[in-house]
Amino acid sequence: xxxxxxxxxxxxxxxxxxxxxxxxxxxxxxxxxxxxxxxxxxxxxxxxxxxxxxxxxxxxxxxxxxxxxxxxxxxxxxxxxxxxxxxxxxxxxxxxxxxxxxxxxxxxxxxxxxxx
Amino acid sequence: xxxxxxxxxxxxxxxxxxxxxxxxxxxxxxxxxxxxxxxxxxxxxxxxxxxxxxxxxxxxxxxxxxxxxxxxxxxxxxxxxxxxxxxxxxxxxxxxxxxxxxxxxxxxxxxxxxxxxxxxxxxxxxxxxxxxxxxxxxxxxxxxxxxxxxxxxxxxxxxxxxxxxxxxxxxxxxxxxxxxxxxxxxxxxxxxxxxxxxxxxxxxxxxxxxxxxxxxxxxxxxxxxxxxxxxxxxxxxxxxxxxxxxxxxxxxxxxxxxxxxxxxxxxxxxxxxxxxxxxxxxxxxxxxxxxxxxxxxxxxxxxxxxxxxxxxxxxxxxxxxxxxxxxxxxxxxxxxxxxxxxxxxxxxxxxxxxxxxxxxxxxxxxxxxxxxxxxxxxxxxxxxxxxxxxxxxxxxxxxxxxxxxxxxxxxxxxxxxxxxxxxxxxxxxxxxxxxxxxxxxxxxxxxxxxxxxxxxxxxxxxxxxxxxxxxxxxxxxxxxxxxxxxxxxxxxxxxxxxxxxxxxxxxxxxxxxxxxxxxxxxxxxxxxxxxxxxxxxxxxxxxxxxxxxxxx
Numbered sequence: 001x002x003x004x005x006x007x008x009x010x011x012x013x014x015x016x017x018x019x020x021x022x023x024x025x026x027x028x029x030x031x032x033x034x035x036x037x038x039x040x041x042x043x044x045x046x047x048x049x050x051x052x053x054x055x056x057x058x059x060x061x062x063x064x065x066x067x068x069x070x071x072x073x074x075x076x077x078x079x080x081x082x083x084x085x086x087x088x089x090x091x092x093x094x095x096x097x098x099x100x101x102x103x104x105x106x107x108x109x110x111x112x113x114x115x116x
Numbered sequence: 117x118x119x120x121x122x123x124x125x126x127x128x129x130x131x132x133x134x135x136x137x138x139x140x141x142x143x144x145x146x147x148x149x150x151x152x153x154x155x156x157x158x159x160x161x162x163x164x165x166x167x168x169x170x171x172x173x174x175x176x177x178x179x180x181x182x183x184x185x186x187x188x189x190x191x192x193x194x195x196x197x198x199x200x201x202x203x204x205x206x207x208x209x210x211x212x213x214x215x216x217x218x219x220x221x222x223x224x225x226x227x228x229x230x231x232x233x234x235x236x237x238x239x240x241x242x243x244x245x246x247x248x249x250x251x252x253x254x255x256x257x258x259x260x261x262x263x264x265x266x267x268x269x270x271x272x273x274x275x276x277x278x279x280x281x282x283x284x285x286x287x288x289x290x291x292x293x294x295x296x297x298x299x300x301x302x303x304x305x306x307x308x309x310x311x312x313x314x315x316x317x318x319x320x321x322x323x324x325x326x327x328x329x330x331x332x333x334x335x336x337x338x339x340x341x342x343x344x345x346x347x348x349x350x351x352x353x354x355x356x357x358x359x360x361x362x363x364x365x366x367x368x369x370x371x372x373x374x375x376x377x378x379x380x381x382x383x384x385x386x387x388x389x390x391x392x393x394x395x396x397x398x399x400x401x402x403x404x405x406x407x408x409x410x411x412x413x414x415x416x417x418x419x420x421x422x423x424x425x426x427x428x429x430x431x432x433x434x435x436x437x438x439x440x441x442x443x444x445x446x447x448x449x450x451x452x453x454x455x456x457x458x459x460x461x462x463x464x465x466x467x468x469x470x471x472x473x474x475x476x477x478x479x480x481x482x483x484x485x486x487x488x489x490x491x492x493x494x495x496x497x498x499x500x501x502x503x504x505x506x507x508x509x510x511x512x513x514x515x516x517x518x519x520x521x522x523x524x525x526x527x528x529x530x531x532x533x534x535x536x537x538x539x540x541x542x543x544x545x546x547x548x549x550x551x552x553x554x555x556x557x558x559x560x561x562x563x564x565x566x567x568x569x570x571x572x573x574x575x576x577x578x579x580x581x582x583x584x585x586x587x588x589x590x591x592x593x594x595x596x597x598x599x600x601x602x603x604x605x606x607x608x609x610x611x612x613x614x615x616x617x618x619x620x621x622x623x624x625x626x627x628x629x630x631x632x633x634x635x636x637x638x639x640x641x642x643x644x645x646x647x648x649x650x651x652x653x654x655x656x657x658x659x660x661x662x663x664x665x666x667x668x
Contacts, residue, residue, distance in 0.1 A: 058362030063343025
């Protein structure tokens with residue numbers, strides 16, 4: 001902490017109320033909350049089908065490959081895709097902003113607008 | 117367990133008795149290699165950050181591999197292969213829950229936790245709440261999860277020994293459990309988090325590589341055609357074999373088993389992000405970005421491994437057959453080793469056996485360091501000593517705890533050997549999902565959340581889980597309708613206090629814990645601490661003030 005700031009708490013609160021942090025937080029929540037809702041719904045759709053729609057899931061699509069197997073493999077595919085989409089999004093959209101705010105708080109580096 | 121695998125194989129392969137010796141030799145080589153690495157890693161184990169968090173110096177890929185090593189326990193390798201071989205599609209359902217759960221950790225927990233905590237889960241939970249009561253509750257929940265998980269691993273070791281090393285007697289198995297426990301104590305005592313992490317990394321690579329070789333081998337036998345492999349499994353199973361490729365063989369029996377499955381599915385998907393030994397791994401990397409990379413690596417490794425187990429399970433069903441698997445010592449758990457023998461004879465069996473054994477050793481080590489850190493850092497240093505303890509003193513207490521937990525695990529493992537403890541892992545996930553996850557999410561995302569809410573949620577989740585399990589059929593009163601034998605932990609079929617028909621508490625305890633967190637919060641008159649929430653929120657998203665890597 002440098003002398004330009006008051007006590008620790010107000011400092012964090014000042015950053016928290018700043019436009020840049022608020023935008024960072026809003027972007028984060030707008031990404032992860034709907035994504036979580038999506039993958040949990042998709043997972044429970046799968047669980048409920050496997051649990052209560054045996055005949056549908058046992059339908060053969062090709063050879064011995066059943067609808068249930070495709071649904072199950074689909075869970076793997078969606079997990080891999082969401083993982084890569086999130087990692088790419090966070091690397092490109094969030095990290096630079098977070099890093100700038102971090103340096104601002106830890107070393108007192110000036111921000112171009114926003115907090116401070 | 118009257119016949120050992122070696123005698124079974126002797127019958128199959130005319131007088132070949134070389135197996136156990138070869139298995140022990142390969143396992144011995146693994147132990148030797150990892151011991152050398154652990155001793156090399158121990159040179160820089162001075163501070164608490166070194167001992168608990170490996171100096172925060174692992175890279176994302178390294179830590180991701182170690183996470184996979186921690187997560188892919190013997191239960192997931194032997195258990196899931198066996199479940200697919202016997203129950204077909206229903207076994208596959210397990211692995212999906214175990215995998216999708218990682219998205220909760222990736223999106224909601226890993227990075228924020230890395231940015232706000234130091235060594236344990238309780239660091240994050242107590243960040244803006246009252247230190248001592250919250251730490252105590254979090255430590256109790258952690259120790260409960262770790263204890264159940266540890267006991268399951270140690271008890272499993274006994275069965276595995278019978279299967280892999282051809283040791284039949286209770287005394288002999290007890291001796292091997294003691295050796296496993298002693299080795300684990302040595303790893304954790306000397307190597308700390310750094311040594312433990314390297315053991316996990318080596319084990320994960322061996323396990324995944326071994327499974328990959330077997331998967332390609334199985335697929336090659338069926339012309340790399342998944343449909344033909346499934347046909348092979350159907351043909352070997354004989355009458356009713358078609359049930360293997362449809363859901364419902366295990367969980368579709370009645371409305372109650374379906375409800376059990378729903379409960380398990382909920383506990384699996386929400387439990388992972390609350391497992392303390394997994395959470396602690398996020399502190400071994402230098403930044404939130406590396407924590408993210410860790411989870412990305414872990415998801416790929418774990419996902420690919422579970423795809424392998426799908427092939428291996430159906431491969432065992434096709435090439436070994438459910439009847440042979442059920443008759444083998446170790447029962448369902450023997451599917452993967454028997455498949456290895458079928459494919460590559462004694463050598464591949466030896467390698468796979470040694471890897472399975474190394475898996476138990478590594479997972480047990482990871483659990484032990486988590487329990488030690490929790491006891492020393494949360495209970496001893498913060499609750500008992502009010503935070504007035506030197507880092508050296510804390511690490512010394514942690515090391516003593518390692519020995520104590522190791523001895524407890526050995527005694528528990530010998531005592532639980534041969535018991536039906538499969539429910540313990542499911543219980544560990546249920547406790548993690550009900551006692552830990554709600555409070556983690558509330559404290560990271562809900563401004564109004566307070567100490568009272570945390571205590572209601574954690575104790576409510578923990579106690580409801582344990583009560584529900586105690587009065588469920590897994591402890592008493594479950595009888596096999598065909599043989600009349602007990603399927604519960606209490607073998608006396610006259611004892612029956614199972615008033616709750618649900619075998620996994622998650623369906624009740626998880627929503628309950630989430631609700632209790634809200635109720636407890638609104639019932640308390642504790643004034644809000646906007647300045648603490650500001651600090652936590654800003655730190656969690658930016659990484660400001662987070663613990664940095666130590667430089668040696």
